Amino acid sequence: MKFWVTCAVLLSGVVALAVSNVNNYVFFAGFVVLQSIVLATAWNILGGYAGYVNFGIPAFIGAGAYTALGMHLWIDASLIIQILAASLLCGIVGFLVGALTVRLRGIFFSIATVALVFIFETIVMNTPFLGGAAGMQLSRPETGGVFPTYLRMLVVVMLLLAIVAVALARYVQDSYIGKGLKALRDSEEAAECCGVPTLKLKLLACSLSGALLGAAGAPLPMYLSYIEPVSTFNLLYAVSAIAMPIIGGMSHWIGPVIGAILLSSLQQLVTVTISSELNVLVVGVLLVLFVVAAPDGIVGLYKRWKSS
């Protein structure tokens, strides 16, 4: 109950902000932070709960973004349709990736997902309809619904996606699915022997995670009003979205949210005030630091502090 009240308050707050006349930069940065929450939460459903490290986040983001672009170019679809199509396609890709887990675990699974990034990127580069290697310029509609600019509407949409993602992650964690995933993370053989339907749960987690990652990518072309493959399929998305749950803590749904808010705000700050190279360094160093010194993240630190 408390969770839903918080969500409602947040949503009405952001809608109120969006119809008022606050500085546009707040929304530009806010979009990135909200998108990070979706990405980190979606990744954590598979990576944190089940222990399968998906490096292929940019593949899902890119597939989502280019599906949205394709729908826009093909039938001039509305944003809702674009997002639904993107999450449907990425859910299917996630399902296929999940099927790989029958044979692949650990680093083999991770490398297979990296392969997906480069394969998708090459396909897009060779598809003139989607702009090919040169990319494509898009014109954002003037207004979006009741909001003064389209960008502000995108921020509200991203907030809705974040709420959906976190609510799903929260549901998965507390339900039978999450317990099963946790069991198979600790020992897949033992879980299978105890009657946990490991393959079914992994397929479910992969599809769900993939669909959410794709949905997070779908508004990207309109947000940037420009899209090209190299930056869309950038592995930096992967390292950030993996760093966030690790910094926040992977065992609880709040972990990725904390990590995403902290890290992406810091990234925004560093990019604006210093340089975009240093922003990458911050992610890398924090990731290594937390893995080495606080492997259970901020949530883990908090738990240890409370119990001592």
Add this chain to the structure above:
Amino acid sequence: MISLDLLLEAVLFGILLGGFYAAVSLGLSVSFGLLDVPNVAHPAVLVVGAYGAFSLGKYGIDPIVAGLLLTPLFFVAGSLFYKGYYIIFERRGQSAAVNGLAFFFGVVFIVEVVLVLWYGVDQRSAKAPYIGGSLELGEIRIPYRLLSAFGVALVISVMLSLYLSKTFLGRAIKAVGQDEEALRLMGVDPVRVKQLAFGIATGVNSLAGAVLLILAPVEPTIDRIYIGRTFCVVVLAGLGSVSGTLTAGLILGVAESIVLMFFGASWSPAVAFGLLLILLGFRPQGLFGR
């Protein structure tokens, strides 16, 4: 219509390229194949080797000589790095699955940024008498840089294979990959053997990096494409099969070269990753796997 001459040329270039791919994958074949360390940072270290050779090249040192000079430094760095990795992950019994992988992934990005800050994002290339010219064989012209890269690659591959199969320490490294516990029972410290092995895996990278610099200009993020190529070669060879690395490299080289020749350069990055994905899906134990 596919002409036979063109196909022959593609195969020839593919073989030369494949030798090079084998050389850049050797270190990974030891660190990942034998030691089971999820070393995603391997290609990043390779690029560091290339930049090392570039830096020494400013003083007029030949890239291959520079690679040899840097090898001891890489060896020491690698063996210390493994010690650290052992203390943080293997001794603690921390799950290497998520945290170990994330750790190496973080290292990749740190290395990339440090290279960007140090050298800038421009492409860098080496100067040497054998870079630029080419050997003419009738219709076909083979660049010397490709030939020299192939030569060095062949020498490293053969030497490392011989070292691992003929010498005492080499066999100890193979043994630690097979059964660590048995080695401990024989009174050997497996961590020290692994340190030696990881040192060698890293040391080979300085020379392989020099070869990378000879073959083509490098830039700091070039390592990403080599994640696919090196892992493809190592998985294709079968984990732990260092001697199979050369064959696997040749297969990848020929496949890439044929795609390049008949479909164009824009498709060639997907070859290694596509092959890797098919391989992982259908035959993860590789060609010469255990």
